[in-house]
Amino acid sequence: MTDAPSPVVRYGMRILALGYLAFLLVIPVGLVFWRTFENGIGPVIEALSSPLAKHAFTVTLQVASIAVVANTIFGVAVSLLLVRHEFRGKRILNTLIDLPLAVSPVIVGLALILVYGRLEPVGGWLSERGIDIIFAVPGMAMATIFVSLPLVVRAVVPVLEEVGIEQEQAAWTLGASPIQTFRRITLPAIRWGLAYGIVLTLARSLGEFGAIAVVSGRIRGKTQTLTLFVEERFQNFDEHAAYAAAFALAGVAVVALVAMNISRPEES
């Protein structure tokens, strides 16, 4: 064995690392938690059951569920394409999938406005037919789909690669249809990776702020999600409602974190 490091170095490093985490993460989060419940749980429930807050919950759930369902279907399909099929342009598709992670949420919002805004050709055409995308739920769902697009793919692809193709081939040989094979063989094999990807997508969807802020037009009581509610209440000096809603969002984040740790594919 190497010599044990001197206690001074070891403790010094430990204190420095934990101190950094304390002042960056633990104390700020703890402080907001404490301020939220300063006057007990009553005011928190009251702040979260105002009509505006309730509406924000509804909009958030609506947008997030569309995004999760759409990206789960797309994610599984693209993962199967990337792992089980051969075609030209595969590397390009593989690279493009990750593109949304490198784009600022504000640019995501701008990009959608420039195509689907009412003053643009496509958006104007849709608007004449009574379909509004921007400043409405469809645009907010598209923004959320954009930012969370790669998460299911990146969680499912490695699992599919590891499972291999033997069992699926056996099923085909025995006469199973592609749908039967998928339902009975492939889906059970990738379920944990898929669950991990879905949890990541859900957490990202509930917490999205920048892209939603641009495409929603931030109309109170109409297109306001929970994250927009937090910002708007805070800017209007209603810290208590902002903290209460932030606590609700943080609670979901912590549950997601625990679920992520449970469903994360075991590292060997």
Added chain:
Amino acid sequence: MRPGTGLGLGLATLYMSAIVLVPLGAVVWRSRGDGWSGFWHDVTTPEASSTLRLTVGVSLAVAVINAGFGTLIAWVLVRDRFAGKRFVDALIDLPFALPTIVAGLVLLALYGPESPLGVDLAYTRPGVVVALLFVTLPFVVRTVQPVLIELDREMEEAAASLGATRATIFRRIILPNLMPAIAAGTALSFARAISEYGATVLISGNLPFKTQVASVHIFSQIENDNTTGAAAVSTVLLLVSLVVLLSLDLVQRWAVRRD
């Protein structure tokens, strides 16, 4: 081709185009709506060039701090032993799970006007740096940690038996092995920092020339109906991200080949 390849590929391309590719193309297209000279004019207005320089400067600072503290935290999590280590390890992912607006709110509680520490960083550049450090914390830690776990301790023992000091072992053996991972984590945290919006919006206070980072600048240009100007600054930001990610890819290929 297996059955279904064509159909699946077609639908995937349609989905990606409608939501990601055509809109991003529209940003680049709009950025030169008034020709190249218009684009150049839009990104060199005093406000735009100051916001771009500030964003890159602040993000570089964040990347460097992350390289140091991220490596230190990974080291302590792998090589040290103390009570509650698993809890601390799980905590590292919190910034990824927490909505960014909540991150901004939480930091403003400790480092804002009502700070119990008496440290008021609201509407200052250090405040922006702290907000970006919060959201980028996991990158370096999570890239360095697995490499450190896999690192062969026998090399270190051999060096020690040959009389190398701990400092020499760290500098000559451990650090070179960690370098590709540190570089990858640092590049990812830089790319995230230049594009962050939610965490900075509350603490930066949106002061042009002082704390207005690029995404906040783009947002206010959109609000003022200057979509061409917003698109021009966006295009520069997209280019910077692209360069960072491409060079990261090159560094990783080089590291793989060197092994």
